[in-house]
Amino acid sequence: MNYSGNETGHAAVAAVDELNARFYGRFPFPWRPAKFDTLLDADFQTVILNQNLGDWQHRLIPERPRIWVAGCGTNQALIIALTFPKASVVGSDLSQESLALCAATARELGVANLDLRRESINEVSYAQQFDYIICTGVIHHNADPGATLNKLSAALRPAGILELMVYNRYERLPTTAFQQAVRILAGAEGASDFDAEIVRARKIIGDLRLTNFERLNQDSVDEYPECLLADLLIQPVENSYTMESLEQLVTAAGLELLHPSCDLFDNPWAQADWNLSFSDPDLQQAYHALPDLRRWQVTNHLLFARTPQLWFYLQRRDSGRRRKSEQEICAEFLAQKFVRAETAQRSHIRSGEFYHLSAKQVAYPVTAPKGAARAIYDAVDGQRNMQELLTALGQPTTFDHVNRIRLELTTTAHPYLRAVPAAKPEEHGPDAAAQLRRKQTNWEKFKRAQPQAVTLPQQGD
Ligand SMILES: C[S@@+](CC[C@H](N)C(=O)[O-])C[C@H]1O[C@@H](n2cnc3c(N)ncnc32)[C@H](O)[C@@H]1O
Incomplete structure (x- = not known):
C-alpha cells in the first residue's frame, strides 16, 4: 500500500476518504462515453448475468433486483440502471463532481431507476439490503480495503452476489512505483498537489522514454484521457493483489470467490480466459486436476501482468448455497x-x-x-x-x-x-x-x- 500519511485506524480511513474525494473531484472517472446502450428486452441482461454465474434457471439474481454500485464514478451506476431497467439501483461515491456528472446524464437520458448518494462505503450502515453489489476499481484505493469489503459483505443479502474488481499486483507494480517516485519528487510541501503532479508525471514519461508500462509510452501518453493518466500515474493510494492475497482478503470479510466475471472493459493486453492451455498432456492434466482457486493462482503467477483483471463474482459464506466448481458448471x-x-x-x-x-x-x-x-x-x-x-x-x-x-x-x-x-x-x-x-x-x-x-x-x- 502506498499511502504515506501518519494516521491509523478510523482516522486513516477518514483521511484517505477525503483524499479520494479530492482526487476524484479533480479527475472524475471515467470519461464520457461515446454512447449508452439500451436493450428492448428488459430481462435480457438479468438472464445472461445469471448464466455468467452458472445458473441456468435464471433465478439467482431476481427479475427486479436491488442493486448497489459502490464507488460508482461518473457513469457506472447509470450504465447499470440502463442495463437492468427493472432493478432499483443505488449509486454511491465520495466525489460530488462525479455524482453531478452522472446525475446530469441520467436526467438527459430520462433514467428513473437510479438513486445517487454522496457517501463513503466506509461510513454506510446498509444491512442485508442488496441482491447484487458491484464494486470495481474502488476498495484498493481505500486505507483499509478489508474494512471497506466488510461493509460490502454486510450490505449483501445472504443470497446476493458481489461483483468485485481489484488491481492485479503484477500489472500494477510499475504504476505503484511510478506514483511513489512522483510523490518523493514533490516532497512534503507539494504532497497531493494533483495539478502539479500530473504535469510532472507527463514530463517524466516524455523525458525518460519509460518502457516499463504495459499500456503507456511517450507516444501514447497524449492520447490518454486525463483521468486515466491520473489514475495510472499519480493515484494517491493504491493497493494490489495476487490471487492468494485476494482470497485471504475476501475470506476475512466472510465471502468466497465464485467465478471470474465476464467484464467488458478487460485489460486488452491480458489473455481473455483464466484457464491456460498446455500442449503437454501431463502439464495439462496436473493443471486441470487443481481446484479452481489453485488453478487460477497458477494462471496469475504465470501470466503475471497479462493475467485477466482480478474481477470476480463472490457470495457470502453464509449464503446457504454450495459453491459450484467450473467443472460442475x-x-x-x-x-x-x-x-x-x-x-x-x-x-x-x-x-x-x-x-x-x-x-x-x-x-x-x-x-x-x-x-x-x-x-x-x-x-x-x-x-x-x-x-x-x-x-x-x-x-x-x-x-x-x-x-x-x-x-x-x-x-x-x-x-x-x-x-x-x-x-x-x-x-x-x-x-x-x-x-x-x-x-x-x-x-x-x-x-x-x-x-x-x-x-x-x-x-x-
Ligand atoms: C477508479 S474509479 C472507478 C469508478 C467505477 N467503479 C468504474 O469502475 O467505472 C474509483 C471511484 O471510487 C470512488 N471511491 C473510492 N473510495 C470510495 C469510498 N470509500 N466510498 C465511496 N466511493 C469511493 C472514487 O471517488 C471514484 O469515483
Missing part, C-alpha cells in the same frame, strides 16, 4: 438445452455535449460468434442439449473446450444463447422450450417490421 451446461438469445438495441449517441437517442434499432447481439462457437450457434434448436449438439458436430467434450464455448456463447461478453430453464413441476401448459421457440418466431417477425420509437423502460415497468 460445465457438466450442467452440457446437459442444458439452449435457444438463441436475441433482442434489439438502441443507443443514446453523444454529439458534442449532449446525447440523442438513435432513430435506428439494431439486432442484438450485434456480432455473430466465431469458430467452433459459431457452428454450435447455428445448430442450436431448443431440442437437443449441448452434449448432443457437440457430438453431432464432432466437437470435443473436454473441460477445456466446453468451458471455452460456454464463455463464448452464454455470458455477458458473448450473449448468444439462453438456456431453456427446466419447467417447474407445478407448471402446466406449453413447455418452456416451446415458449422460447415462439418468442424466437416473434423475433423473426419483429426483424421484418419497420423500426419504431422505443420508450426507455422506467422503474416498475
Whole structure:
C-alpha cells in the first residue's frame, strides 16, 4: 500500500476518504462515453448475468433486483440502471463532481431507476439490503480495503452476489512505483498537489522514454484521457493483489470467490480466459486436476501482468448455497438445452455535449460468434442439449473446450444463447422450450417490421 500519511485506524480511513474525494473531484472517472446502450428486452441482461454465474434457471439474481454500485464514478451506476431497467439501483461515491456528472446524464437520458448518494462505503450502515453489489476499481484505493469489503459483505443479502474488481499486483507494480517516485519528487510541501503532479508525471514519461508500462509510452501518453493518466500515474493510494492475497482478503470479510466475471472493459493486453492451455498432456492434466482457486493462482503467477483483471463474482459464506466448481458448471451446461438469445438495441449517441437517442434499432447481439462457437450457434434448436449438439458436430467434450464455448456463447461478453430453464413441476401448459421457440418466431417477425420509437423502460415497468 502506498499511502504515506501518519494516521491509523478510523482516522486513516477518514483521511484517505477525503483524499479520494479530492482526487476524484479533480479527475472524475471515467470519461464520457461515446454512447449508452439500451436493450428492448428488459430481462435480457438479468438472464445472461445469471448464466455468467452458472445458473441456468435464471433465478439467482431476481427479475427486479436491488442493486448497489459502490464507488460508482461518473457513469457506472447509470450504465447499470440502463442495463437492468427493472432493478432499483443505488449509486454511491465520495466525489460530488462525479455524482453531478452522472446525475446530469441520467436526467438527459430520462433514467428513473437510479438513486445517487454522496457517501463513503466506509461510513454506510446498509444491512442485508442488496441482491447484487458491484464494486470495481474502488476498495484498493481505500486505507483499509478489508474494512471497506466488510461493509460490502454486510450490505449483501445472504443470497446476493458481489461483483468485485481489484488491481492485479503484477500489472500494477510499475504504476505503484511510478506514483511513489512522483510523490518523493514533490516532497512534503507539494504532497497531493494533483495539478502539479500530473504535469510532472507527463514530463517524466516524455523525458525518460519509460518502457516499463504495459499500456503507456511517450507516444501514447497524449492520447490518454486525463483521468486515466491520473489514475495510472499519480493515484494517491493504491493497493494490489495476487490471487492468494485476494482470497485471504475476501475470506476475512466472510465471502468466497465464485467465478471470474465476464467484464467488458478487460485489460486488452491480458489473455481473455483464466484457464491456460498446455500442449503437454501431463502439464495439462496436473493443471486441470487443481481446484479452481489453485488453478487460477497458477494462471496469475504465470501470466503475471497479462493475467485477466482480478474481477470476480463472490457470495457470502453464509449464503446457504454450495459453491459450484467450473467443472460442475460445465457438466450442467452440457446437459442444458439452449435457444438463441436475441433482442434489439438502441443507443443514446453523444454529439458534442449532449446525447440523442438513435432513430435506428439494431439486432442484438450485434456480432455473430466465431469458430467452433459459431457452428454450435447455428445448430442450436431448443431440442437437443449441448452434449448432443457437440457430438453431432464432432466437437470435443473436454473441460477445456466446453468451458471455452460456454464463455463464448452464454455470458455477458458473448450473449448468444439462453438456456431453456427446466419447467417447474407445478407448471402446466406449453413447455418452456416451446415458449422460447415462439418468442424466437416473434423475433423473426419483429426483424421484418419497420423500426419504431422505443420508450426507455422506467422503474416498475
Ligand atoms: C477508479 S474509479 C472507478 C469508478 C467505477 N467503479 C468504474 O469502475 O467505472 C474509483 C471511484 O471510487 C470512488 N471511491 C473510492 N473510495 C470510495 C469510498 N470509500 N466510498 C465511496 N466511493 C469511493 C472514487 O471517488 C471514484 O469515483
